[in-house]
Amino acid sequence: MTRRRFNLTPLIQAVLSLAGLDQTPAAAAAEAVTIAPGETTIFPPAYHLDGQLDRVTGVAEHSTRALEQVRLGGVPVANSATMAYRIPNAVFAVGRLYTPRMIDRQGGDQPRRLTVRLTQDIDTLALPLNEFATVFFGHTVIDGGASMLLAPGFGEAAIDSKVSAAMAGHVSRYFELFGLSHRPVHDVRIRNAWIFDDIGMNAHKSARLRWMGAQVRRLPALRSGHGVFIRRRGWGVQRAPENEAQLEDFFAARGFDIIDARDLTVDQIAARCIGATVIVGVEGSGMIHGMLALEPGRTVVMLLPPSRLNNMMKDYADGLGLHYAFVVGQTTPSGYTIDATEILRTIDLVPG
Template sequence: MPSLRPIHNRLRRLAGLDLAEFFDTAIERWEICPAEDVEILPGIWLPDQIDHIAQTEFGGLPDILAQMQGNPAEHTAPTMAYRFRDVDFVDGVLYARGAERHLRQRRRSGMIYPKPRENLGGALYESWIGNRWFGNWLLNDCLAYRLAEAAGNPVTSAPARGGHTARYEELLGMSPRRIGDVHFDELILFDDLKNNSNRRARAQENRARLLNGRKLTPLPGVFIFRGASGDARILENEAEIAERFETEYGFRTLYIDRHSAEDMAEACGAAQMVVGVEGSQLAHGVIAMAPRGTLLTLQPADRVTTSLKLLTDCWQQHYAMVVGSGTASGYRIGWDQIQRTMDLIEDKRSKNSS
């Protein structure tokens, strides 16, 4: 018999009826880490950078300013686990008792879907943003994997992939069961986007797994070259900036199409700073760099975001940004702006060490 839940929910929407909140359908919920106050480090940027912002991404200007301000004791919500029964996972969507939760874009457009081919129980750790962006997979979903691992039988709908993704799974000790359309007799999900002490501890556990057995030679910093990879963010003078970081600050340049996950880990794990165009390629640096290191993002004026700061907050690293002139399809950043920002970073480092 086909799964009728997709058409049932669609008919409810056509009738103007709201769907239930997915987490409200859980039969059990429990705290993994209670709410607590945590330190959020302030961001580092030049006083005039606000004037350079033409448009923001993933939040408005007030969100950007609040993130960059930091908070010595920010109240942080708990990490929660939820248990569900009788859940269909069909075409990237979880269906349960008049609710749905999307984990990836649908591939089918029909009204009726085949019945899931197997029944199982498991803990699902993937997310919509992790399925969309590599950086969120590495820095969010791979943290939630540790929770799924502890709960038993971690599962994911993400297909096996090659390249950096496959190698990170090996280095982080991840061996999930990969699923298609299935029926869950029992399913566990997590609310795990709050940077409390439990999540921060798992971040350091993943860093330790990644760097286990590696000899790290101290390095002033690395520049992770983005080029034309991923969604367009074309820093027109990126090569010039990378070269000047090498010659003036002793940085090493890494290229995501040339260097392995191990290369990235060994360099970034030994570095005091990671620099590059804002984007998922910088996740290679965040996961490996030590606490109190600094991530410096180079951003176009029409796509300013602090998405990566939410992640450096978890890894307890400093976050800095420089906003350039132009748009994501082509922008430039003057070296003088970078130098003055580097002076701010060095001043912050000197005060912290004194």
């Protein structure tokens, strides 16, 4: 039986952080590797009808109006470099990587512990997930998958044990398609822990995303040249329009496949999305299913609550080479609605 050793690194980090002595991962690193340089890019525009932004009453919790303006495209964007940082003599516990002066969160919303009993020492591991990629399905598949593709150059990929257990189902199937594996770990000391800054949509990350999409499109498809509507109601955080059921009927009558990701496997979802010309649905992680299945040059239309403007998926669409369009709903006393004809008119704005 492995002897468990008491460790105070999380407590020390908390105290030094309160004293203002905490470090960023870049500052804590003993070694930094530039995997891909940063670059300035002008991404294509987000297609939308005139007056859509006049309906907006608020933005998503992790966004700002200034950021959303940039996401509309057509302006230079400074995409950060893709970096790997080697953090020496670190502790990984409850989804957090610690040194006495640094913390990197990779474990969802698990409660923090100030002390830990270590189970083992490991020489080198690559920890590829960021904080969002341990909470939201879409980030796990896209950001987590893209960063896991970097891991083999630095060490065996490792993921917090509880996060790993929660990946059963859709996430694990996508990682299988991408040829990704990892080691579940908890309460360990890592002599050389590699973590990644892989946020910038530079050419290197875009190439990885397109490769991931190509692996999904190797699965068999049921049809081509059609549209797909991905249902949101009853799935994830509740932000579907009040009339989503009516929108489903509207698009089903026009030959669209209506998909509820909760009821289908990844292979079944892909079979219905591969070959589509357009994917429509409420902004959220479920749309990643359709976006990965679309060929570059196809279109995704995001439906947005007026109280929560969030075109974060535009970043992924740019990386995947997709046309991105959006429709903002109209506020009602109890939520919002989407005009189906506005979706059709928005699709008509997209060239080709």
